[in-house]
Amino acid sequence: MKQRLVIALSFLSMLVLFISCQTVNTNRLPLWESNNTRNKTIVISDLHLGIDDSYTETLENRAYLVEFLQRLQSTKDVKELVIAGDFLDAWYLPVFYPSYTDENEFYKGVIANNKEVIAELNKVIKSGIALIYVPGNHDLTLEANVLKEAIPSIQIVSDEQGLGTYYTGNNKEIVIEHGHRYDIFSAPDKITNEELCGNKNNTILPAGYIYARYAATWVIEGRPAVAKDLPVITQVPDKTNIDQFSAYIYYSVLKQVSTRMTPKEDLNEKIFKLHIAGFDDDYSYLDFYPVTQADGTISANKLFKNIQRTWQDRQIQNNVKVSNSFIQAVAGANNWDYYFDQAKIQYLENPKEKVDIVIFGHTHVPSYYTTEEGKLYVNSGTWVDHNTDFPEATRTFVVVESGKKDLAEIYSYLEDGTLQDLKPIVSK
Secondary structure: OHHHHHHHHHHHHHHHHHHHHHHHHHOOOOOOOOOOOOOEEEEEOOOOEOOOOOOOOOOOOHHHHHHHHHHHOOOOOEEEEEEEOOOEOOOOOOOOOOOOOOHHHHHHHHHHHOHHHHHHHHHHHHOOOEEEEEOOOOOOOOOHHHHHHHOOOOEEOOOEOOEOOEEEOOOOOEEEOOOHHHOOOOOOOOOOOHHHHOOOOOOOOOHHHHHHHHHHHHHHOOOOOOOOOOOOOOOOOOOOOHHHHHHHHHHHHHHHHHHHOOOOOOOOOOOEEEOOOOOOEEEOHHHOOOEEOOOOOEEOOOOOOOHHHOHHHHHHHOOOOOOOOHHHHHHOOOOOHHHHHHHHHHHHOOOOOOOOEEEEOOOOOOEEEEOOOOOEEEEOOOOOOOOOOOOOOOOEEEEEEOOOOOEEEEEEEOOOOOEEEOHHHHEO
């Protein structure tokens, strides 16, 4: 009898422990005190979940992301969660990562490596919150069926391969996209390498893919300082020669980046083994880097030759509403105000649009800009572990509410689970 009682008590203790654990895991405190009226949209972007924990930019913050998603499930006034691009990362890889030809299998590997996040996203949907995904540049080759296999009820918003614009709010007055559509280095490029690869509209990877792999290699190698004998262009074209002056500006930006990032690999080494997205060859950094050609013009030797000449057609193909010049786009590559300017030009000041709030990601810099008319541009920042571009904050997200007067807030999710209001820090 005594033995049976001990067994019964032991079983009861285990049952209590099990129920307790279940309660802890499924009944997280909400992100804030909420009611049952679902009228808020949460926007997160630039999660950069990677295929290998040796390479991923979001390892330390992955557990906080899971916790955030668990608490979101208990926040009853949220109607939708929007992932505004750079969700699964196919760009932040060292050049010595094994070459692959099946992009779908690659993304499935990323999903498998981040199964805890994927599981919580499915639970977010089950909790009554819609989940929307808008493509970014680091996942512009991600196919819908691969993502749907992992998260069957996710809504994928796409207007062109690798791009998407999501309108929300009571009157569709809120627009959300990643923002890479306006970035010369990150916007899908189906044109520039068409002749090189012998295909049409398949070579979607833009120039930023190359230097992202180069930069990732440098970081993973420990940021070595290696002397690089980069070609130098000494003669600056006259500004009246728009074509060649544009090519020079492009060279100048790449020179700046390439002087700072110096991985151990040799400039002539065929380190970029591209057998995806329309490419099927191996390339060196010098195949990509602009030089003065025999005829005196400035261009890369192989990859992205005369890139300045394709920008207008790329904008048309990428559904840019109001095009700009190549020089404007290159000059804006490292200027975060450029994206505010694009938010105004494309939406806030565009008479064809009825938009009051624009939310981008892409820059990793949380931002909150107000126009003279009281309209808003907000950038959702990033969840990478170490935010190089804005060290003061990571794990950032936007909360927007549609109503008589649209409201938007921007927060950082702190390690203790509290929310830091970033608006006083990042407002302009």
